[in-house]
Amino acid sequence: MEKKTIIQLKNVSKSFGSTRVLTDMDLEIRDDEFLTLLGPSGCGKTTTLRIIAGFETPDQGEVLFDGRVINDLPPYKRNVNTVFQRYALFPNLNVYENIAFGLRLKKPSEAEVSEKVKEMLRLVDLQGFEKRDVSTLSGGQQQRVAIARALIMRPRVLLLDEPLGALDLKLRKDMQIELKNIRKKTGISVVYVTHDQEEALSMSDTVVVMHDGIIQQIGAPTDIYNEPANAYVADFIGESNILDGVMEGDLRVRLAGRSFECVDKGFAKDEPVDVVVRPEDVDVTAPENGMLTGLVTEVTFMGVHYEIIVEIGGFKWMIQTTDRVPAGSRIGIYIEPDAIHVMKKSKYSDMFGDYSSYSSEHEQLSENTEEEDK
Amino acid sequence: MKAGLLQRAAAAPHIVWSALFILAPMVFVVYYTFTDGSGSPSLENITRLNAGNYLMILVNSLCMALIATVICFLIAYPAAFIFSRMKKKAQRLAILLIMLPLWMNFLITTYSWMTILEDTGVINTLLSALRLGPVHMINTPGAVICGMVFCFLPYMILPIYSVMAGIDPKLIEAAADLGCSPAQTFAKVIWPLSLGGVISGITMVFVPSVSTFYISQKLGGGTFQLIGDTIESYFTGTAVNYHFGAALSLILMVLILISMAVMNRFGEGEGGEIR
Numbered sequence: 069m070e071k072k073t074i075i076q077l078k079n080v081s082k083s084f085g086s087t088r089v090l091t092d093m094d095l096e097i098r099d100d101e102f103l104t105l106l107g108p109s110g111c112g113k114t115t116t117l118r119i120i121a122g123f124e125t126p127d128q129g130e131v132l133f134d135g136r137v138i139n140d141l142p143p144y145k146r147n148v149n150t151v152f153q154r155y156a157l158f159p160n161l162n163v164y165e166n167i168a169f170g171l172r173l174k175k176p177s178e179a180e181v182s183e184k185v186k187e188m189l190r191l192v193d194l195q196g197f198e199k200r201d202v203s204t205l206s207g208g209q210q211q212r213v214a215i216a217r218a219l220i221m222r223p224r225v226l227l228l229d230e231p232l233g234a235l236d237l238k239l240r241k242d243m244q245i246e247l248k249n250i251r252k253k254t255g256i257s258v259v260y261v262t263h264d265q266e267e268a269l270s271m272s273d274t275v276v277v278m279h280d281g282i283i284q285q286i287g288a289p290t291d292i293y294n295e296p297a298n299a300y301v302a303d304f305i306g307e308s309n310i311l312d313g314v315m316e317g318d319l320r321v322r323l324a325g326r327s328f329e330c331v332d333k334g335f336a337k338d339e340p341v342d343v344v345v346r347p348e349d350v351d352v353t354a355p356e357n358g359m360l361t362g363l364v365t366e367v368t369f370m371g372v373h374y375e376i377i378v379e380i381g382g383f384k385w386m387i388q389t390t391d392r393v394p395a396g397s398r399i400g401i402y403i404e405p406d407a408i409h410v411m412k413k414s415k416y417s418d419m420f421g422d423y424s425s426y427s428s429e430h431e432q433l434s435e436n437t438e439e440e441d442k
Numbered sequence: 443m444k445a446g447l448l449q450r451a452a453a454a455p456h457i458v459w460s461a462l463f464i465l466a467p468m469v470f471v472v473y474y475t476f477t478d479g480s481g482s483p484s485l486e487n488i489t490r491l492n493a494g495n496y497l498m499i500l501v502n503s504l505c506m507a508l509i510a511t512v513i514c515f516l517i518a519y520p521a522a523f524i525f526s527r528m529k530k531k532a533q534r535l536a537i538l539l540i541m542l543p544l545w546m547n548f549l550i551t552t553y554s555w556m557t558i559l560e561d562t563g564v565i566n567t568l569l570s571a572l573r574l575g576p577v578h579m580i581n582t583p584g585a586v587i588c589g590m591v592f593c594f595l596p597y598m599i600l601p602i603y604s605v606m607a608g609i610d611p612k613l614i615e616a617a618a619d620l621g622c623s624p625a626q627t628f629a630k631v632i633w634p635l636s637l638g639g640v641i642s643g644i645t646m647v648f649v650p651s652v653s654t655f656y657i658s659q660k661l662g663g664g665t666f667q668l669i670g671d672t673i674e675s676y677f678t679g680t681a682v683n684y685h686f687g688a689a690l691s692l693i694l695m696v697l698i699l700i701s702m703a704v705m706n707r708f709g710e711g712e713g714g715e716i717r
Contacts, residue, residue, distance in 0.1 A: 123615055143618040144626075150619045156612035160634050169630075170620030221620060 071098040074224050074257055075120060075148075080129035082115055082281075089115045090281040093129070097225055097257055102248075104260045106268040107278035108304070113261045116278075117227050120259060121150045133224075149218035150227040154234060155210045157202040163189075163213055164198040170221045188216035191250060208239045215250065225257045232267065244271055265305050269293060277301050293346075295409055300416035302344040302409075309350075309385045310420045313343040313410065321410055324360055324381055328403065332410035342411045347375070347388040349407030358400015367395045377423050384422040471695075474688035487689035496672065496690065503669040504697070506583060506658075507651035510590035511598075514647045515640070517591070518598035522639070523632070525599075526606035537603065540596050552589055552660045559585050559661065581663030589657040590647075597646035605639030606632070641705055649698055669694055 075097040082090040090112045097103055097120075105113035118124040119131060122143035130137050138146065149170070157166050167185045176184075189195050192212035202210060211231060218226055231247075232240045248271055251258050262268055268275050269289040277284040277292060277300075285297040296302035299310050313323035318333035323343050335341060355361045362380035373388045378399065385401070393399055478484040491497070525536045543551060558564045559579040569575025579585050609632065617627040655670030662668075669690065676687030 121619060123618075143615070144621045144623055150616070152612050152616060154612065156610060156616040158613060158616070158631065169617075173621045173626060217620065 071100060073098050074134065075259075076130075076132040076135075077116070077119070077126075078130045078132065080116075080119060080126040080131065082112075082119065082124060082126050088281055090119075090126070093281075093283060095276065095283070095286075097259055100255050100257060101274060102251055102258045102260065102272050103274045103276065104262060104268040104272040105276050105278060106262055106265060106304075108263055111278040112281040113263075113278050114229055115281075117150070117229055117259060117261050120225070121148060121227050122146050147223055148225045148227055149221045149223040150229065151211075151214045151218050151231050153229045153231070155214040157210055157213055157217070159203060161202070162198065163194065163200045163202060163205070166202060166213055167216045167220055169217060184220055185216075188220045191219065191253065192216045193246075207235050208243060211235065211243060212246075215247075219250070219254060219256070223256060225259060226251075228258060228260045230261055230263070232262075232264075240267075247271065269305070277304060279304070296344060296411065298411055298414040298416050299342045299344075299420050300414070302342070302411065303416075303420040307347045307386055307388075309345045309347065309383075309422070311343045311345070311383065312417075313341045315339045315341055315410065319405075321408065324383065326360060328359070328408055329405040330408040330410055331406050332408075335410065335412075340413055342413060342417050344409040344411065345385075345403060345407060347386040348373075349403065350385070350387045350389075351402040351404075352376075352387065352389045352391050352393060353400040353402050355398050355400040357402070359402055361398060361400045364393050364395050364397050364399060367393060384424045386423045471688045471691055474685045475692045478685060484685075487686050490686060491689060491693065496669075499667050499672055500669050500693070500697070502666070503652050506587060506668060507590070507648050510587045510594065510651045511644055511648045513587065513591050514595050514598040515644065518595060518602055518643060519636075519640070522599050522602035522606050522636075525603050526609070533607070537600070540599050543592070544596050548593060549656065551593065552657055555585070555589050555592065556580065556660055559588070580661065581665045583662070583666070585661040586658050586668075589661040590651045590654060593654075593657065594647040594650055597650075598643040601642040601646065602636060602639040605636050609635050641708070644705060645702055648701065652698060653694060 073096045075095075077093050077095040080090055080093040080095075081088070089110075093112075093116065095116070105116055107113045115124060119126055122138075122141060122145075125139060131139050133141075133146070133148075158169065161169065164185055167188050168181050171181055171184060185198070186195075189197065192215055194209065194212050194216070197205070197209070197213075202213060205213065214231070215226075228247075232243050235243060244267060247258075260268075260271065269292070272289055274286060275289050275292045276286050277297075279300055285292055285301045287295075292301065293305055296305060296308075302308045302310055311323045313321045315332075315335040315337065316322050316327060317337055318335075319330055321328050321330045321332070321341065321343060360380050362378040362385070364376050365379050365384065366377040368375045370388075373390050374392065376387050376389060376393055376395075378385045378387055378401065380401070387401065475487055476483055476485065478486055521540075525533055528536065556563070560566065561576055561578060561580065563580070565579065566576040569577060613631055613635070614627055617631045618624075622630060653670045653673075655668065655674045658666075658668040658671055664671075673687050673690045673694070675681065676683045676690065
């Protein structure tokens with residue numbers, strides 16, 4: 069059964085000065101959905117969130133809430149609440165008063181406030197912290213207070229702007245699980261903004277991959293990973309070997325100088341395409357049994373598996389294997405038809421090469437970029 | 443400990459300075475207050491405060507300073523708020539303009555006010571030309587308050603501005619997000635968070651206003667006396683009496699300390715401090 073749409077963005081565009089940050093954005097947020105806006109710094113994901121919250125007004129297009137246009141509705145009249153990147157807790161109020169802040173505006177009885185704040189503290193596991201000064205809390209605890217402060221308003225949609233960005237890895241993982249649990253318990257829809265693809269894949273029902281103010285792909289995490297819409301998505305989500313190919317007909321694609329069986333059809337004959345092969349979908353075999361053969365140029369031990377770089381006809385593939393393969397050896401590789409994913413050519417086609425610059429790329433990826441993207 | 447010695451050596455000039463120019467004068471004030479002309483202990487200076495119209499002068503000075511402080515606050519708070527919302531570049535310019543009068547000699551600005559407010563001054567010339575005047579302004583309490591406000595306004599604006607500029611804009615967004623209308627955001631977030639600046643601003647305006655003598659002499663024209671004038675007259679006038687002058691100073695100091703303590707207590711109660 070199709071879930072009910074709560075918020076809808078129709079053809080939304082937004083510029084700051086001469087910089088265009090969103091172009092013709094269409095998006096639906098449904099009931100009981102965990103939707104993640106994923107993209108690098110400056111892709112427009114935070115702006116999208118701010119438009120939903122009411123902090124920015126779109127230049128063009130419409131924002132609908134339950135089918136009603138809310139473009140000009142100020143934030144305080146919207147039934148959504150935000151958890152800010154660096155929490156934005158009120159420094160002059162203690163934990164209890166921070167959580168009670170929004171509730172108090174509705175002038176409820178003190179008993180009601182106390183009951184609801186207690187309920188929230190239980191939900192985020194902060195019982196006994198009522199009187200604590202927010203500045204004495206750790207990042208993770210402040211995060212929980214921020215979530216409780218938003219959830220006490222019973223929003224239809226909870227907006228989270230890189231909420232875990234400031235936390236260390238371990239805490240991040242814990243909070244990811246906790247956030248998922250909190251969401252399940254409350255049934256509130258979530259729009260989550262992050263640049264961390266792993267986080268997006270592991271937490272979401274729906275992932276929206278954005279780049280340059282344009283939605284590249286919307287889909288379930290598995291769809292996004294297994295069937296990226298274009299080279300950009302394939303590169304951004306996980307590791308991928310993106311090769312130039314030519315369709316020889318339905319279910320046949322030519323790449324790396326050889327014809328492969330694949331599961332994609334509907335392309336024109338001889339149409340140039342991008343082909344994605346995930347590193348974990350490539351099997352390593354003896355050279356004589358391989359569909360392609362190549363030279364192992366680099367081996368990195370990753371714990372569960374080895375990450376090896378194999379040069380095949382001048383293109384450096386990344387392959388993940390549990391077999392130990394020495395650098396400098398020749399190996400064969402075998403690719404199942406369903407491990408090959410064919411994509412239409414796009415403007416991103418030539419932007420992503422092979423893994424020749426492997427080590428430096430790795431460094432870049434591990435860099436945890438603090439961002440304030442607008 | 444070498445570092446300790448070095449630190450102490452670095453602090454020495456400050457300690458000497460404090461001892462010479464802060465502590466020693468205080469000791470003298472207290473000494474003079476409780477001695478008579480011959481140097482023997484005496485409470486005569488204190489009891490003399492009851493006589494004459496010193497109490498009136500004191501109350502008068504406090505009232506004038508209070509009015510000047512309130513006016514400064516009413517001007518400074520919205521100004522500081524507006525400055526803090528402006529673009530960074532405009533903010534710097536605005537603050538520069540606010541500080542500009544501080545770079546000029548305080549006596550010169552007061553003299554300028556004399557020429558502005560005089561019966562034949564700038565304003566009255568203008569009013570006469572428009573057939574609306576002249577209005578007598580110089581040598582009135584209003585003129586003195588005007589001078590105080592002009593001289594001390596920057597000391598109100600700057601601390602309030604600096605606190606307001608430090609308020610994270612995300613807090614204001616958070617308040618709106620949680621259902622605060624702009625008025626409620628002001629009452630529940632901006633005001634409590636700016637209170638620290640308001641209190642230091644009030645202190646920085648009220649204290650010099652209450653003890654000023656120059657402004658009241660020049661713009662009040664000696665038609666009425668403030669406590670600052672009275673104190674000054676016992677140190678430089680024809681009726682020099684260090685002992686009684688010191689007693690007046692001491693009383694003024696105690697009153698100021700009390701009002702500051704009350705103010706700070708009020709601030710703590712509201713919890714308006716930025717961390």
